[in-house]
Amino acid sequence: MPTFLTNDGVEIYYKDWGSGQPIVFSHGWPLSSDDWDAQLLFFVNQGYRVIAHDRRGHGRSTQTGSGHDMDHYADDLSALTAHLDLKNAIHVGHSTGGGEVTRYLARHGEGGVAKAALISAVPPLMVKTAANPLGLPKEVFDGFQAQLAANRSQFYRDVASGPFYGFNRPGAKVSEASIHNWWRQGMMGGAKAHYDGIVAFSQTDFTEDLKKITIPVLVMHSEDDQIVPYVAAGPLSAKLLKNGRLKTYKGFPHGMPTTEAETINRDLLTFFKS
DSSP states (O other): OOEEEOTTSOEEEEEEEOOSSEEEEEOOTTOOGGGGHHHHHHHHTTTOEEEEEOOTTSTTSOOOSSOOSHHHHHHHHHHHHHHTTOOSEEEEEETHHHHHHHHHHHHHOSTTEEEEEEESOOOSOOBOOSSOTTSBOHHHHHHHHHHHHHHHHHHHHHHHHTTTTTTTSTTOOOOHHHHHHHHHHHHHSOHHHHHHHHHHHHHOOOHHHHHHOOSOEEEEEETTOSSSOGGGSHHHHHHHSTTEEEEEESSOOTTHHHHTHHHHHHHHHHHHHO
16 A cells, blocks of 8 residues: 655555656545545546545544644645655645645645646635635534534535535435445544644635746636535635636536536546646
8 A cells, every 4th residue: 555654754645546747636625535536547547647645634544633734734745746756747636635735836836736726625715704704604614523523424424415515406316325435435534633624624724825826727616516615715716826717617516526527527638738
């Protein structure tokens, strides 16, 4: 099982398949690299080298009790790229992973990076503040932590069967397999990492990070995203980026890389080749 050690002794699991230009995928909370299956298989068959890791405390990586913040996430991603000596890489982040990619590019620079894509991503800031009036009230995220602490298994089942994939929408085609796979990935990880991660993804302000990024970035977001509301995320991120391109979807859920994989993969491929 391929792993590497971070400077603070955390073992990070990763997948590394194929050859060609590398694409590095950063997953959402509270999942693992398995959430990228539809993308990894598609792009490896398109001739790319595909890489995805389990964030610290998630999936098969060490269930450490510390370092569950965006700076550590970005540093771990940087350590992965250094471990694999990646050049001309494309970075793709979904949800919390989009925050990870954003902080990585701003904190560690764009050397060795060609492009990036942010899908249903948390930047620029999820929580409501005086400067971010369109964000969600902090009480929403406090509620997430309370539900996780009370019954993590039930909470994860509720998220996956409801807003994450839009299965709570009238007429939605519910996939029990997708619900179970989301729950499985969540329960693989550590409760402490996931509890702290709620603060990391909701309260980290990426405004200044986005302003520093100069490479081409595709921002993909749906107007019906029930987890990271469109009005406070995708369009604002695209405006803050020096070379951002916004791709808006209608009716797609937050978890659109899974439910709408054919469309998302096609649009990513077009961007990569452009």
